[in-house]
Amino acid sequence: MVVPVLLLLSVTSLLDGAGGEEFVSQLALPELTTMVAALGMVVVALSFFRGFYPQGSMSRMAFGVASMAAAGVWLWTFAKGGSILLEGGDMELGIDYTAIVLLLLGAVALRGAFYVAEMLSYRKEWLAARS
Amino acid sequence: MRWGPFALRIGAVAMELLVAAILVLSILPLATGGLEINTPEGASAVSLQDGVLTVGFPLEVYNGGYFDIDDVKVSIALDANGTVLRSTSETMNVRSGMVNHLDPTFSFDLGDLEPAMLASMLFERSEMVLDIDVEGKYALGLVGANVSYQRTVDWEPLVSSLVISPGEPSWEENGTAIDLLVRYSFDASSLLQGMETGMELTLLG
Numbered sequence A: 001m002v003v004p005v006l007l008l009l010s011v012t013s014l015l016d017g018a019g020g021e022e023f024v025s026q027l028a029l030p031e032l033t034t035m036v037a038a039l040g041m042v043v044v045a046l047s048f049f050r051g052f053y054p055q056g057s058m059s060r061m062a063f064g065v066a067s068m069a070a071a072g073v074w075l076w077t078f079a080k081g082g083s084i085l086l087e088g089g090d091m092e093l094g095i096d097y098t099a100i101v102l103l104l105l106g107a108v109a110l111r112g113a114f115y116v117a118e119m120l121s122y123r124k125e126w127l128a129a130r131s
Numbered sequence B: 001m002r003w004g005p006f007a008l009r010i011g012a013v014a015m016e017l018l019v020a021a022i023l024v025l026s027i028l029p030l031a032t033g034g035l036e037i038n039t040p041e042g043a044s045a046v047s048l049q050d051g052v053l054t055v056g057f058p059l060e061v062y063n064g065g066y067f068d069i070d071d072v073k074v075s076i077a078l079d080a081n082g083t084v085l086r087s088t089s090e091t092m093n094v095r096s097g098m099v100n101h102l103d104p105t106f107s108f109d110l111g112d113l114e115p116a117m118l119a120s121m122l123f124e125r126s127e128m129v130l131d132i133d134v135e136g137k138y139a140l141g142l143v144g145a146n147v148s149y150q151r152t153v154d155w156e157p158l159v160s161s162l163v164i165s166p167g168e169p170s171w172e173e174n175g176t177a178i179d180l181l182v183r184y185s186f187d188a189s190s191l192l193q194g195m196e197t198g199m200e201l202t203l204l205g
Helices: A002-017 A021-026 A029-050 A058-078 A098-130 B003-031 B115-123
Strands: A083-088 A091-096 B035-038 B045-049 B052-056 B059-063 B069-080 B083-088 B092-094 B098-102 B105-109 B126-138 B143-155 B159-174 B177-188
Touching: A002 A021, A002 A029, A021 A083, A029 A058, A058 A098, A098 B003, B069 B105, B069 B115, B083 B105, B092 B098, B115 B159
Parallel strands: none
Antiparallel strands: A083 A091, A091 B143, B035 B059, B045 B052, B052 B105, B059 B098, B069 B083, B069 B092, B069 B126, B126 B143, B159 B177
Protein backbone atom coordinates (compact mmCIF):
# COMPACT_ATOMS: atom_id res chain seq x y z
CA MET A 1 0.00 0.00 0.00
CA VAL A 2 2.96 2.31 0.64
CA VAL A 3 4.58 1.76 -2.76
CA PRO A 4 1.63 3.10 -4.81
CA VAL A 5 1.43 6.20 -2.62
CA LEU A 6 5.17 6.78 -3.05
CA LEU A 7 4.77 6.16 -6.77
CA LEU A 8 1.98 8.73 -7.01
CA LEU A 9 4.02 11.25 -5.01
CA SER A 10 7.03 10.67 -7.29
CA VAL A 11 4.97 11.04 -10.47
CA THR A 12 3.38 14.23 -9.11
CA SER A 13 6.79 15.62 -8.18
CA LEU A 14 8.30 14.67 -11.55
CA LEU A 15 5.45 16.21 -13.52
CA ASP A 16 5.52 19.37 -11.40
CA GLY A 17 9.26 19.67 -11.95
CA ALA A 18 8.98 19.13 -15.69
CA GLY A 19 6.27 21.73 -16.19
CA GLY A 20 3.46 19.22 -16.35
CA GLU A 21 1.24 20.86 -13.74
CA GLU A 22 -1.60 20.67 -16.26
CA PHE A 23 -1.40 16.86 -16.32
CA VAL A 24 -1.21 16.75 -12.50
CA SER A 25 -4.42 18.74 -12.47
CA GLN A 26 -6.13 16.67 -15.19
CA LEU A 27 -5.29 13.41 -13.42
CA ALA A 28 -6.19 14.95 -10.05
CA LEU A 29 -3.03 13.37 -8.63
CA PRO A 30 -3.02 15.12 -5.22
CA GLU A 31 -6.63 14.07 -4.55
CA LEU A 32 -5.88 10.58 -5.89
CA THR A 33 -2.88 10.23 -3.57
CA THR A 34 -5.05 11.18 -0.59
CA MET A 35 -7.77 8.72 -1.60
CA VAL A 36 -5.28 5.90 -2.21
CA ALA A 37 -3.63 6.52 1.17
CA ALA A 38 -6.99 6.64 3.00
CA LEU A 39 -8.37 3.52 1.34
CA GLY A 40 -5.02 1.79 1.84
CA MET A 41 -5.28 2.41 5.57
CA VAL A 42 -8.76 0.84 5.57
CA VAL A 43 -7.36 -2.25 3.81
CA VAL A 44 -4.44 -2.44 6.27
CA ALA A 45 -6.78 -2.08 9.26
CA LEU A 46 -9.12 -4.83 8.02
CA SER A 47 -6.16 -7.12 7.26
CA PHE A 48 -4.77 -6.40 10.74
CA PHE A 49 -8.00 -7.51 12.43
CA ARG A 50 -8.19 -10.57 10.17
CA GLY A 51 -4.84 -11.69 11.58
CA PHE A 52 -6.27 -11.69 15.12
CA TYR A 53 -8.59 -14.59 14.45
CA PRO A 54 -7.66 -18.25 13.91
CA GLN A 55 -8.15 -20.13 10.67
CA GLY A 56 -11.64 -21.63 10.46
CA SER A 57 -13.36 -18.82 12.33
CA MET A 58 -16.16 -16.77 10.76
CA SER A 59 -14.53 -13.58 12.03
CA ARG A 60 -11.32 -14.26 10.11
CA MET A 61 -13.32 -14.99 6.97
CA ALA A 62 -15.45 -11.85 7.38
CA PHE A 63 -12.44 -9.60 7.84
CA GLY A 64 -10.62 -11.39 5.01
CA VAL A 65 -13.47 -10.91 2.57
CA ALA A 66 -14.01 -7.33 3.75
CA SER A 67 -10.31 -6.51 3.38
CA MET A 68 -10.31 -7.88 -0.18
CA ALA A 69 -13.48 -5.92 -1.01
CA ALA A 70 -11.74 -2.81 0.27
CA ALA A 71 -8.66 -3.78 -1.75
CA GLY A 72 -10.87 -3.97 -4.84
CA VAL A 73 -12.19 -0.45 -4.24
CA TRP A 74 -8.61 0.70 -3.56
CA LEU A 75 -7.41 -0.85 -6.83
CA TRP A 76 -10.26 0.66 -8.85
CA THR A 77 -9.52 4.08 -7.35
CA PHE A 78 -5.76 3.79 -7.89
CA ALA A 79 -6.33 2.70 -11.51
CA LYS A 80 -8.76 5.58 -12.04
CA GLY A 81 -11.46 3.20 -13.19
CA GLY A 82 -9.35 1.80 -16.00
CA SER A 83 -9.10 4.80 -18.26
CA ILE A 84 -7.37 8.14 -18.37
CA LEU A 85 -7.66 11.11 -20.67
CA LEU A 86 -4.90 13.66 -21.10
CA GLU A 87 -5.26 16.88 -23.05
CA GLY A 88 -2.43 19.15 -24.02
CA GLY A 89 -2.45 21.83 -26.69
CA ASP A 90 -3.81 20.40 -29.92
CA MET A 91 -3.48 16.80 -28.77
CA GLU A 92 -5.62 14.50 -26.71
CA LEU A 93 -4.54 11.06 -25.48
CA GLY A 94 -6.93 8.49 -24.10
CA ILE A 95 -5.85 5.16 -22.69
CA ASP A 96 -8.32 2.45 -21.79
CA TYR A 97 -6.88 -0.36 -19.67
CA THR A 98 -10.12 -1.56 -18.12
CA ALA A 99 -9.34 -5.18 -19.10
CA ILE A 100 -6.08 -5.08 -17.13
CA VAL A 101 -7.87 -3.66 -14.09
CA LEU A 102 -10.60 -6.30 -14.37
CA LEU A 103 -7.94 -9.03 -14.44
CA LEU A 104 -6.43 -7.62 -11.26
CA LEU A 105 -9.89 -7.35 -9.69
CA GLY A 106 -10.34 -11.02 -10.62
CA ALA A 107 -7.17 -11.81 -8.68
CA VAL A 108 -8.50 -9.81 -5.71
CA ALA A 109 -11.79 -11.72 -5.92
CA LEU A 110 -9.86 -15.00 -5.85
CA ARG A 111 -8.05 -13.81 -2.74
CA GLY A 112 -11.44 -13.01 -1.20
CA ALA A 113 -12.68 -16.47 -2.15
CA PHE A 114 -9.54 -17.89 -0.56
CA TYR A 115 -10.71 -16.73 2.89
CA VAL A 116 -14.07 -18.42 2.37
CA ALA A 117 -12.33 -21.64 1.27
CA GLU A 118 -9.91 -21.36 4.17
CA MET A 119 -12.78 -21.04 6.68
CA LEU A 120 -14.56 -24.07 5.21
CA SER A 121 -11.34 -26.03 5.09
CA TYR A 122 -10.30 -25.37 8.72
CA ARG A 123 -13.81 -25.24 10.18
CA LYS A 124 -13.79 -28.73 11.75
CA GLU A 125 -10.45 -28.16 13.48
CA TRP A 126 -11.59 -24.79 14.78
CA LEU A 127 -14.87 -26.22 16.14
CA ALA A 128 -12.96 -29.13 17.71
CA ALA A 129 -10.52 -26.74 19.35
CA ARG A 130 -13.39 -24.75 20.87
CA SER A 131 -15.14 -27.75 22.44
CA MET B 1 -2.22 -29.83 1.84
CA ARG B 2 -5.59 -28.04 1.65
CA TRP B 3 -6.12 -27.99 -2.08
CA GLY B 4 -9.10 -25.62 -2.18
CA PRO B 5 -7.47 -22.60 -0.55
CA PHE B 6 -4.15 -23.48 -2.17
CA ALA B 7 -5.68 -23.50 -5.66
CA LEU B 8 -7.39 -20.16 -5.07
CA ARG B 9 -4.24 -18.54 -3.77
CA ILE B 10 -2.16 -19.94 -6.63
CA GLY B 11 -4.80 -18.73 -9.07
CA ALA B 12 -4.68 -15.22 -7.64
CA VAL B 13 -0.88 -15.13 -7.73
CA ALA B 14 -0.86 -16.48 -11.29
CA MET B 15 -3.25 -13.74 -12.45
CA GLU B 16 -1.17 -11.07 -10.73
CA LEU B 17 2.03 -12.40 -12.28
CA LEU B 18 0.34 -12.57 -15.69
CA VAL B 19 -0.72 -8.93 -15.47
CA ALA B 20 2.70 -7.88 -14.18
CA ALA B 21 4.40 -9.71 -17.08
CA ILE B 22 2.05 -8.14 -19.63
CA LEU B 23 2.65 -4.67 -18.18
CA VAL B 24 6.44 -5.05 -18.14
CA LEU B 25 6.61 -6.57 -21.61
CA SER B 26 4.27 -3.97 -23.09
CA ILE B 27 5.47 -0.79 -21.42
CA LEU B 28 9.24 -1.27 -21.36
CA PRO B 29 9.89 -1.67 -25.12
CA LEU B 30 7.69 1.30 -25.98
CA ALA B 31 9.16 3.46 -23.21
CA THR B 32 12.67 2.74 -24.46
CA GLY B 33 11.97 3.84 -28.03
CA GLY B 34 10.78 0.58 -29.49
CA LEU B 35 8.28 2.27 -31.77
CA GLU B 36 9.49 4.15 -34.83
CA ILE B 37 7.33 5.78 -37.48
CA ASN B 38 8.86 6.94 -40.75
CA THR B 39 7.28 8.56 -43.75
CA PRO B 40 8.99 7.67 -47.02
CA GLU B 41 10.09 10.81 -48.87
CA GLY B 42 7.46 12.10 -51.29
CA ALA B 43 5.36 9.00 -50.89
CA SER B 44 2.09 10.70 -50.06
CA ALA B 45 -0.31 10.80 -52.96
CA VAL B 46 -3.28 13.08 -53.50
CA SER B 47 -5.67 12.66 -56.37
CA LEU B 48 -9.10 13.85 -57.42
CA GLN B 49 -11.21 11.64 -59.62
CA ASP B 50 -14.94 11.69 -60.27
CA GLY B 51 -15.40 14.13 -57.40
CA VAL B 52 -13.65 11.89 -54.90
CA LEU B 53 -10.55 13.33 -53.23
CA THR B 54 -8.19 10.49 -52.32
CA VAL B 55 -5.22 11.00 -50.03
CA GLY B 56 -2.67 8.28 -49.31
CA PHE B 57 -0.05 8.39 -46.55
CA PRO B 58 2.32 5.41 -46.81
CA LEU B 59 4.06 4.78 -43.49
CA GLU B 60 6.85 2.55 -42.27
CA VAL B 61 6.26 1.55 -38.66
CA TYR B 62 8.78 -0.46 -36.65
CA ASN B 63 7.28 -2.16 -33.62
CA GLY B 64 10.10 -3.23 -31.32
CA GLY B 65 7.73 -4.43 -28.61
CA TYR B 66 6.64 -7.96 -27.83
CA PHE B 67 2.99 -7.47 -28.73
CA ASP B 68 1.29 -6.57 -31.97
CA ILE B 69 -0.59 -3.31 -32.19
CA ASP B 70 -3.96 -4.39 -33.52
CA ASP B 71 -7.00 -2.75 -35.05
CA VAL B 72 -5.20 0.48 -35.85
CA LYS B 73 -7.57 2.93 -37.48
CA VAL B 74 -6.91 6.47 -38.57
CA SER B 75 -9.75 8.92 -39.08
CA ILE B 76 -9.46 12.31 -40.69
CA ALA B 77 -12.17 14.92 -40.50
CA LEU B 78 -12.30 18.33 -42.12
CA ASP B 79 -14.75 20.73 -40.61
CA ALA B 80 -15.59 23.87 -42.52
CA ASN B 81 -18.30 25.97 -40.96
CA GLY B 82 -20.14 22.94 -39.69
CA THR B 83 -19.78 20.84 -42.81
CA VAL B 84 -17.70 17.78 -42.16
CA LEU B 85 -15.78 15.62 -44.58
CA ARG B 86 -14.80 12.46 -42.80
CA SER B 87 -12.84 9.42 -43.85
CA THR B 88 -11.53 6.43 -41.95
CA SER B 89 -8.73 4.17 -43.07
CA GLU B 90 -9.05 0.42 -43.16
CA THR B 91 -8.11 -1.45 -40.01
CA MET B 92 -4.37 -2.18 -39.89
CA ASN B 93 -2.16 -4.36 -37.73
CA VAL B 94 1.40 -3.47 -36.70
CA ARG B 95 3.27 -6.72 -36.16
CA SER B 96 5.89 -6.87 -33.45
CA GLY B 97 9.60 -7.19 -34.15
CA MET B 98 9.45 -6.00 -37.73
CA VAL B 99 9.03 -3.01 -40.00
CA ASN B 100 5.44 -2.75 -41.15
CA HIS B 101 4.56 -1.02 -44.39
CA LEU B 102 1.18 0.61 -43.94
CA ASP B 103 -0.75 2.45 -46.58
CA PRO B 104 -3.70 4.23 -45.02
CA THR B 105 -5.84 5.85 -47.69
CA PHE B 106 -8.56 8.39 -47.14
CA SER B 107 -11.33 9.19 -49.58
CA PHE B 108 -13.52 12.25 -49.38
CA ASP B 109 -16.53 12.36 -51.67
CA LEU B 110 -16.95 16.02 -52.54
CA GLY B 111 -20.36 15.12 -53.95
CA ASP B 112 -21.58 14.79 -50.38
CA LEU B 113 -21.11 18.52 -49.92
CA GLU B 114 -23.84 21.04 -50.42
CA PRO B 115 -23.37 22.96 -53.71
CA ALA B 116 -22.73 26.25 -51.89
CA MET B 117 -20.07 24.65 -49.69
CA LEU B 118 -18.48 22.91 -52.66
CA ALA B 119 -18.33 26.22 -54.53
CA SER B 120 -16.78 27.82 -51.48
CA MET B 121 -14.13 25.11 -51.29
CA LEU B 122 -13.44 25.38 -55.01
CA PHE B 123 -13.11 29.11 -55.26
CA GLU B 124 -12.43 30.56 -51.80
CA ARG B 125 -9.56 30.48 -49.37
CA SER B 126 -10.83 29.49 -45.94
CA GLU B 127 -9.90 27.98 -42.62
CA MET B 128 -10.79 24.43 -41.74
CA VAL B 129 -10.46 22.39 -38.61
CA LEU B 130 -8.41 19.28 -39.31
CA ASP B 131 -9.06 16.49 -36.84
CA ILE B 132 -6.85 13.41 -36.98
CA ASP B 133 -7.81 10.52 -34.75
CA VAL B 134 -5.69 7.38 -34.33
CA GLU B 135 -6.85 4.41 -32.29
CA GLY B 136 -5.52 0.95 -31.68
CA LYS B 137 -5.22 -1.91 -29.24
CA TYR B 138 -2.09 -3.23 -27.60
CA ALA B 139 -0.98 -5.97 -25.23
CA LEU B 140 -3.27 -8.73 -26.52
CA GLY B 141 -6.09 -6.23 -26.86
CA LEU B 142 -6.07 -5.49 -23.13
CA VAL B 143 -5.04 -1.87 -23.58
CA GLY B 144 -6.69 0.51 -25.99
CA ALA B 145 -5.33 3.91 -26.89
CA ASN B 146 -6.71 6.85 -28.77
CA VAL B 147 -4.77 9.90 -29.90
CA SER B 148 -6.52 12.94 -31.32
CA TYR B 149 -4.84 15.86 -32.97
CA GLN B 150 -6.78 18.93 -33.91
CA ARG B 151 -5.64 22.11 -35.57
CA THR B 152 -6.87 24.82 -37.85
CA VAL B 153 -5.45 24.67 -41.36
CA ASP B 154 -5.68 26.99 -44.34
CA TRP B 155 -7.70 25.63 -47.23
CA GLU B 156 -6.34 26.76 -50.55
CA PRO B 157 -8.96 27.12 -53.29
CA LEU B 158 -8.78 24.61 -56.10
CA VAL B 159 -9.53 27.36 -58.59
CA SER B 160 -8.30 30.92 -58.10
CA SER B 161 -7.65 34.11 -59.99
CA LEU B 162 -10.50 33.46 -62.38
CA VAL B 163 -10.49 36.22 -64.96
CA ILE B 164 -13.08 36.53 -67.73
CA SER B 165 -12.45 39.06 -70.46
CA PRO B 166 -15.89 40.10 -71.61
CA GLY B 167 -14.62 43.36 -73.05
CA GLU B 168 -13.34 41.95 -76.25
CA PRO B 169 -15.53 39.08 -77.26
CA SER B 170 -15.26 37.91 -80.79
CA TRP B 171 -18.14 36.24 -82.47
CA GLU B 172 -19.07 34.79 -85.77
CA GLU B 173 -22.27 33.70 -87.36
CA ASN B 174 -22.77 29.98 -87.61
CA GLY B 175 -25.93 29.50 -89.66
CA THR B 176 -28.78 30.73 -87.52
CA ALA B 177 -26.60 30.68 -84.41
CA ILE B 178 -23.82 32.91 -83.23
CA ASP B 179 -20.60 31.51 -81.85
CA LEU B 180 -19.22 33.75 -79.10
CA LEU B 181 -15.60 33.48 -78.02
CA VAL B 182 -14.93 34.55 -74.41
CA ARG B 183 -11.36 34.39 -73.15
CA TYR B 184 -10.85 33.36 -69.55
CA SER B 185 -7.99 32.23 -67.39
CA PHE B 186 -7.52 30.85 -63.87
CA ASP B 187 -4.98 29.23 -61.62
CA ALA B 188 -5.74 25.62 -60.83
CA SER B 189 -4.58 23.46 -58.00
CA SER B 190 -2.23 20.68 -59.00
CA LEU B 191 -5.12 18.34 -58.18
CA LEU B 192 -7.05 19.68 -61.15
CA GLN B 193 -4.24 19.87 -63.63
CA GLY B 194 -4.73 17.58 -66.58
CA MET B 195 -8.49 17.50 -66.11
CA GLU B 196 -11.09 18.81 -68.53
CA THR B 197 -12.72 22.14 -67.81
CA GLY B 198 -16.21 23.19 -68.78
CA MET B 199 -17.95 26.53 -68.53
CA GLU B 200 -21.62 27.38 -68.81
CA LEU B 201 -22.64 30.89 -69.80
CA THR B 202 -26.08 32.44 -69.77
CA LEU B 203 -26.66 35.56 -71.80
CA LEU B 204 -29.33 37.86 -70.47
CA GLY B 205 -30.66 40.76 -72.41
